[in-house]
Amino acid sequence: xxxxxxxxxxxxxxxxxxxxxxxxxxxxxxxxxxxxxxxxxxxxxxxxxxxxxxxxxxxxxxxxxxxxxxxxxxxxxxxxxxxxxxxxxxxxxxxxxxxxxxxxxxxxxxxxxxxxxxxxxxxxxxxxxxxxxxxxxxxxxxxxxxxxxxxxxxxxxxxxxxxxxxxxxxxxxxxxxxx
Numbered sequence: 001x002x003x004x005x006x007x008x009x010x011x012x013x014x015x016x017x018x019x020x021x022x023x024x025x026x027x028x029x030x031x032x033x034x035x036x037x038x039x040x041x042x043x044x045x046x047x048x049x050x051x052x053x054x055x056x057x058x059x060x061x062x063x064x065x066x067x068x069x070x071x072x073x074x075x076x077x078x079x080x081x082x083x084x085x086x087x088x089x090x091x092x093x094x095x096x097x098x099x100x101x102x103x104x105x106x107x108x109x110x111x112x113x114x115x116x117x118x119x120x121x122x123x124x125x126x127x128x129x130x131x132x133x134x135x136x137x138x139x140x141x142x143x144x145x146x147x148x149x150x151x152x153x154x155x156x157x158x159x160x161x162x163x164x165x166x167x168x169x170x171x172x173x174x175x176x177x178x179x
Contacts, residue, residue: 024118027143029150030097030110033085037110038117038143038150043099047113050094067107069098076107077159101156108155117150119143124152137161 027038028047053065053076062081067074076096080088088094088109096107127139138158143150 024120025124026116026118027150027152028097029114029117030095031112031114032080032083032110035085036114036148036150037079038119038152039097039099039155041116043101043155045098045100045105048096048098048107049092050090050096050109052090053107064109069105069107072105074098074105074107076109078109080109080111082158099155099159101159106159117143117145119145119150127152 026041028041028044029036029038031037051067053067055065056063059065062078064076064078067076078088080086088111090109093112095110095113097110097113099106099108123144124140125142125144127136127141129136138154138161140152140154143152
């Protein structure tokens with residue numbers, strides 16, 4: 001049986017997703033292999049168990065296919081493959097995070113969801129700089145909490161990158177769907 005966790009969506013179109021000055025950033029944390037990542041909780045619509053998607057011909061390997069979510073066709077991206085972390089095993093423990101990115105619904109497959117965490121601004125460090133051969137434009141920074149380090153991902157920027165082409169750039173600029 002698939003368990004679903006709905007999250008409160010307090011952000012509306014046109015509102016900034018950045019936290020107010022002096023407040024923390026609320027993140028959903030998840031694991032890919034041995035590393036822990038965090039994404040803005042306001043982008044998360046729900047968390048579901050694995051559901052085998054319908055494969056789409058000629059799609060990149062990291063796009064596993066599409067699922068029907070209450071009548072909406074949702075593309076499914078395996079972040080382990082997108083980040084070149086090796087092949088994932090899909091079973092009853094595999095988790096799919098359903099995201100709402102500027103009105104477009106996208107599913108991402110991760111190894112496990114950890115928790116919801118609030119980081120204060122001083123706990124967020126800038127992302128390290130690497131050569132141009134290593135694309136880090138989707139990394140917002142590194143979150144540090146005690147002995148725990150999180151890679152903070154700008155999930156909207158990642159999903160709107162040219163190699164993903166899952167959410168049109170026009171969608172993220174004006175808040176509406178393209179014609």
